[in-house]
Amino acid sequence: xxxxxxxxxxxxxxxxxxxxxxxxxxACAGLVAVGCSSSSTSTTSGxxxxxxxxxxYAGSLTNLNEKVIGPAFTKATGHPYLGRGAxxxxxxxxxxxxxxxxxxxxxxxxxxxxxxxxxxxxWYVAFAASPLVxxxxxxxxxxxxxxxxxxxxxxxxxxxTLMEKPGFKLGRTDPxxxxxxxxxxxxxxxxxxxxxxxxxxVTKIIQxxxxxxxxxxxxxxxxxxxxxQAGQLDAASAYLPQAIQLHLPYITLPATISQGxxxxxxxxxxxxFKLASGEVAQGKPLVxxxxxxxxxxxxxxxxxxxxxxxxxxxxxxxxxxxKQGGYVLLPLKLTGSMSAVPAAVRKDLGG
Amino acid sequence: xxxxxxxxxPAQPAPxxxxxxxxxxxxxxxxxxxxxSVVAAALIWIALLGPVITLFVHLSPSAIASALRAPGALxxxxxxxxxxxxxxxxxxxxxxxxxxxxxxxxxxxxxLWEAGVLAALLLPPLVVGLLLVFMVGPVTPIGEALAHVHxxxxxxxxxxxxxxxxxxxxYYVLGAQAAFGGVDPRLEEQAGLLGDRPARVARxxxxxxxxxxxxxxxxxxxxxxxxxxxxxxxxxxxxYGLPLQIWTSLQETGLPSALPFxxxxxxxxxxxxxxxxxxxxxxxxxxxx
Numbered sequence: 001x002x003x004x005x006x007x008x009x010x011x012x013x014x015x016x017x018x019x020x021x022x023x024x025x026x027a028c029a030g031l032v033a034v035g036c037s038s039s040s041t042s043t044t045s046g047x048x049x050x051x052x053x054x055x056x057y058a059g060s061l062t063n064l065n066e067k068v069i070g071p072a073f074t075k076a077t078g079h080p081y082l083g084r085g086a087x088x089x090x091x092x093x094x095x096x097x098x099x100x101x102x103x104x105x106x107x108x109x110x111x112x113x114x115x116x117x118x119x120x121x122x123w124y125v126a127f128a129a130s131p132l133v134x135x136x137x138x139x140x141x142x143x144x145x146x147x148x149x150x151x152x153x154x155x156x157x158x159x160x161t162l163m164e165k166p167g168f169k170l171g172r173t174d175p176x177x178x179x180x181x182x183x184x185x186x187x188x189x190x191x192x193x194x195x196x197x198x199x200x201x202v203t204k205i206i207q208x209x210x211x212x213x214x215x216x217x218x219x220x221x222x223x224x225x226x227x228x229q230a231g232q233l234d235a236a237s238a239y240l241p242q243a244i245q246l247h248l249p250y251i252t253l254p255a256t257i258s259q260g261x262x263x264x265x266x267x268x269x270x271x272x273f274k275l276a277s278g279e280v281a282q283g284k285p286l287v288x289x290x291x292x293x294x295x296x297x298x299x300x301x302x303x304x305x306x307x308x309x310x311x312x313x314x315x316x317x318x319x320x321x322x323k324q325g326g327y328v329l330l331p332l333k334l335t336g337s338m339s340a341v342p343a344a345v346r347k348d349l350g351g
Numbered sequence: 352x353x354x355x356x357x358x359x360x361p362a363q364p365a366p367x368x369x370x371x372x373x374x375x376x377x378x379x380x381x382x383x384x385x386x387x388s389v390v391a392a393a394l395i396w397i398a399l400l401g402p403v404i405t406l407f408v409h410l411s412p413s414a415i416a417s418a419l420r421a422p423g424a425l426x427x428x429x430x431x432x433x434x435x436x437x438x439x440x441x442x443x444x445x446x447x448x449x450x451x452x453x454x455x456x457x458x459x460x461x462x463l464w465e466a467g468v469l470a471a472l473l474l475p476p477l478v479v480g481l482l483l484v485f486m487v488g489p490v491t492p493i494g495e496a497l498a499h500v501h502x503x504x505x506x507x508x509x510x511x512x513x514x515x516x517x518x519x520x521x522y523y524v525l526g527a528q529a530a531f532g533g534v535d536p537r538l539e540e541q542a543g544l545l546g547d548r549p550a551r552v553a554r555x556x557x558x559x560x561x562x563x564x565x566x567x568x569x570x571x572x573x574x575x576x577x578x579x580x581x582x583x584x585x586x587x588x589x590x591y592g593l594p595l596q597i598w599t600s601l602q603e604t605g606l607p608s609a610l611p612f613x614x615x616x617x618x619x620x621x622x623x624x625x626x627x628x629x630x631x632x633x634x635x636x637x638x639x640x
Contacts (some may be wrong), residue, residue: 049557082574087602089602089603090601090602090603093602093603093604093605094605096605097605097606097607098604099605108373169489169490174588174599176603177602177603178601179601213589213591213599214589214590215506215589216505216506216507216589218506218589219506219588220584220585220586220588221583222477222585223480223481223484223584223585223586224586226481226484227484227488230481230484230485230488231488232484232485232488232489232490232491232494232505233489276603277603277604
């Protein structure tokens with residue numbers, strides 16, 4: 001409807017003074033009705049006989065959780081699944097401030113979960129690694145170089161000399177908000193150190209200072225992979241599962257810099273930089289951790305659904321789906337005491 | 352959206368209909384439906400204002416002070432004001448002629464032109480942002496042309512302005528169209544018959560008569576540009592304006608540090624629309640006298 005016709009409608013209606021008012025009243029009543037019905041729906045799903053697994057997870061798990069794990073979990077257990085993906089740090093902050101109240105939390109790295117201890121949880125299980133890769137644009141002018149590096153016919157060090165070329169269009173995420181953005185810089189630092197690259201390699205590649213968000217190479221998490229798929233970047237940081245699930249060509253990085261091997265954690269820890277907040281980002285294995293988030297007011301049914309979700313993820317069937325999604329499975333490792341772990345989850349841990 | 356319509360065109364009874372005697376406020380309130388409608392109107396008004404009231408309830412002066420005193424905290428404000436001003440200039444220069452041509456039916460296939468503006472309004476800003484990546488990204492004809500003159504529409508001030516123009520232009524063009532539509536074409540014709548050239552007619556007749564409605568349209572566009580987020584977060588992650596500052600503060604340190612910037616956004620973006628509204632209401636009042 002055009003402005004002009006809206007206007008003539010208003011003109012017409014002004015002939016009868018009462019009609020627009022009663023229309024407004026009807027609209028208002030409708031609004032109230034919608035409000036009531038939506039709130040009642042959320043109440044039933046929150047405390048029904050079959051509780052809901054309300055899962056907050058690291059953004060990189062979005063595709064797998066929404067398309068594969070969630071539906072498979074509901075099919076296997078009958079519990080409804082409700083997911084929400086965002087940066088692990090952001091989710092941790094939102095849980096702490098009460099903005100969101102999930103009953104399961106999957107994070108990359110242990111820190112976002114530890115920040116919630118002991119109020120919300122006091123244990124977590126590491127079950128898979130999500131190594132960093134460099135995804136590239138197959139139509140980039142450097143595509144043949146990328147292919148040669150990916151196949152091993154050119155050394156990995158060529159990747160770093162390529163990325164620091166003026167005009168190279170690199171994409172990465174904000175290290176202050178997203179663990180992947182942090183890990184990408186740490187990866188470059190590890191590479192600079194291990195391959196004895198010139199001292200300004202990292203800053204040249206990221207076109208800015210490590211802890212600063214002010215760089216033309218930084219994009220919002222939502223925009224990064226679409227931008228690469230649209231052919232507007234030469235290369236971008238990515239987790240291996242992302243690259244596999246989005247069918248992006250990628251260069252596998254050696255385990256010593258990909259941060260995907262928990263056994264190399266001491267080596268990863270040799271690099272660090274300061275974030276804008278003053279907090280120090282230190283190299284660590286990119287491990288997916290899972291825990292339940294307990295709230296005093298959550299119903300027993302919801303708690304049971306949360307426990308069932310974690311148990312499902314850590315079961316052979318759940319782990320196999322993660323492997324198909326590109327995650328590197330790790331021996332399950334519990335941080336915290338076994339007595340804190342819900343009984344349903346304990347059997348996955350052999351406890 | 353509907354405000355500029357109402358501002359631009361005072362409702363008039365259609366010719367030929369006998370003028371009804373309008374009931375006074377007291378008579379109207381006595382009827383049941385009158386009471387219901389006032390209550391309903393108040394409910395909606397309060398509901399619309401709810402988030403703003405909540406904002407004030409949850410802000411403490413100390414939180415505002417500490418958030419705004421952080422180093423570099425006010426640079427997003429400068430970025431938002433500068434990009435908003437450039438956006439308005441672009442809208443005035445490019446949007447006004449389009450709105451006038453649409454209002455006067457001077458364009459071939461007028462419905463098609465209107466549909467084009469409405470389509471831009473209809474698309475979610477996030478989608479507009481993603482499509483802009485395909486349109487003005489570095490590996491596109493436009494992006495390459497920009498690169499020739501050492502410009503880029505990726506994470507730059509230019510990208511921010513482009514995103515804000517896309518988010519606010521439909522509001523300005525449709526509002527301005529309604530404002531021009533409210534100017535009686537016969538007045539323009541008479542000025543023409545008296546020997547005024549089109550530019551002079553526009554300056555002396557059309558623009559002064561449409562000014563209150565144009566001001567409202569501009570004010571709404573300003574508010575949209577200041578609050579633009581969806582397209583901005585995709586193509587202009589940098590430089591940070593206020594909406595992105597709110598988003599990153601929220602992600603980085605949580606709600607308490609994000610809310611003060613929402614207040615800044617409100618304080619900065621609101622005076623212009625309010626002033627435009629008051630001015631256009633006064634101008635309408637004068638014209639009726």
